[in-house]
Amino acid sequence: MYLLELGGEDDAFAAREAExxxxxxxRIAPGLAVSRAIVPERVRGLAYTHRASDLLGRGDADVASAAAVLEAASIDREGSVAVRATDVHGSSGVSTEQAERKLGQILVDRGFTVDLDDPDHVLRAVFSEGGIETGGSLAAGETGDLFAAEPDSSVEDDVSVCALGWLVAESVRDFGTRAPTDKPFFQPGSMDPLLARAVANVAGARPGATVLDPMCGTGGVLVEAGLVGADVIGTDAQAKMAAGARENLRHFLESDAPSPTGVERGSWHVGRGDATRLALADDAVDGVVFDAPYGRQSKIDTHRLEDLVAGALAEAERVAPRAVVIADRSWASEARAAGWELEAAFERRVHRSLTRYVLVLERRR
Ligand SMILES: C[S@@+](CC[C@H](N)C(=O)[O-])C[C@H]1O[C@@H](n2cnc3c(N)ncnc32)[C@H](O)[C@@H]1O
Structure with a gap:
């Protein structure tokens, strides 16, 4: 089993990306999940998971319980160690300093040397307390009636958890270097790189996969998908956007610098085009992501917004088995009408007057 330390404010969405x-x-506690297996190279490219560790054991969120877990655990490692403790959102009130000292001493008593600067092994000790839904799925039900999802059987349970594990992989936290305003081409409405990476991952971005954004704007999603190794294709109705996306993709995907995620950057192709009439064969790509225009903000010359989104959803269903749609409203009924099944839905509050909806769609047939 592995311990996943989630980031961001929406654990359900973070867990979905971690999949x-x-x-x-x-999910086992606020900010924490466990999994049966992990692919360490892909953990490096996650936006909303910070670390994955080989789980040693679990107890209650207090130092004595963490110590008991460590004392009882069998340890098949050699070399130097460091203990790093975290109290998720300050929820448990545990002194992480005291936890690190106590757990470090147990390891020393078992014959390990401590090296805080360059240890061979890092023991993560994570404490978390709070409410978590149990009994339900991570699917559409969590977001309520808006998406007319299956009945949600989840109940909120209060949990108190400490989890110990040997660190295996950390995600690369370089998103700040790709803030929309720092990119060579910027337009208002560009997607934040963290959200862009997460939706790219959910759409299946990885080496060997091809991801399409048919309304690519400045290319925010395509950059993130390309950095985790996917080959990317973009179209946008506006020539200015297609040219700007090319500039951004050239900058981030043709860099000579070593790839931050350790995987080779994907290839890219961007052209001017209409998302409702794609020049692509059936099943040409593995996943589609698009950030639908927000009506008031984006230029839509030829379509009513409803027709544009319905048309883009139908074309996406023709060219890919999976799609992720981001918008300022739920397009769930339009998605169903276009042949999609709603696999999951999330609401992400951006600020007071803007909520972003994220739909994860699987082809029905
Ligand atoms: C919300 S923006 C996408 C922003 C993008 N995710 C980013 O990070 O920059 C929506 C884009 O859809 C484009 N668009 C509008 N109608 C379109 C159509 N029929 N086909 C393709 N693109 C279209 C707009 O030009 C705009 O760039």
Whole structure:
């Protein structure tokens, strides 16, 4: 079993993204999940998971319980160690300093040397307390009636958890270097790189996969998908956007610098085009992601917004078995009408007047 330390404010969405790098993901406490297996290279490319560790054991969220877990655990490692403790959102009130000292001493008593600067092994000790839904799935039900999902059997349970594990993989936290305003081409409405990476991962971005954004704007999603190794294709109705996306993709995917995630950057292709009439064969790509225009903000010359989204959903269903749609409203009924099944739905509050909806769609046939 592995311990996943989630980031961001929406654990359900973080866990859904983690499924692109892990199997059998299950949330156990605020900010924490476990999984049966992980792919360490993919964990490096996750946006909303910070670390994955080989789980040693679990107890209650206090130092004595963490110590008991460690004392009882069998340890098949050699070399130097460091203990790093975290109290998720300050929820448990545990002194992480005291936890690190106590757990470090147990390891020393068992014959390990401590090296805080360059240890051979890092023991993560994570404490978390709070409410978590249990008994339900991570699917559409969590977001309520809006998506007319299956009845949600989840109940909120209060949990108190400490989990110990040997660190295996950490995600690369370089998203700040790709803030929309720092990119060579910027337009208002560009997607934040963290969300862009997460939706790219959920759509299946990885080496060997091809991801399409048919309304690519500045290319935010395509950049993130390309950095985790996917080959990417973009279209946009506006020539200015297609040219700008090319500039951004050239900058980030043709860099000579070593790839931050350790995988080779994917290839890219961007052209001017209409998302409702794609010049692509049936099943040409593995996943589609698009950030639908927000009506008031984006230029839509030829379509009513409803027709544009319905048309884009139908074309996406023709060219890919999976899609992720981001919008300022739920397009769930349009998605169903276009032949999609709603696999999961999430609401992400951006600020007071803007909520973003994320739909994860699987082809029905
Ligand atoms: C919300 S923006 C996408 C932003 C993008 N995710 C980013 O990070 O920059 C929506 C884009 O859809 C494009 N668009 C509008 N109608 C379109 C159509 N029929 N086909 C393709 N693109 C279209 C707009 O030009 C705009 O760039």
């Amino acid at each position: 692109s790098a892990a199997s059998g993901v299950r």
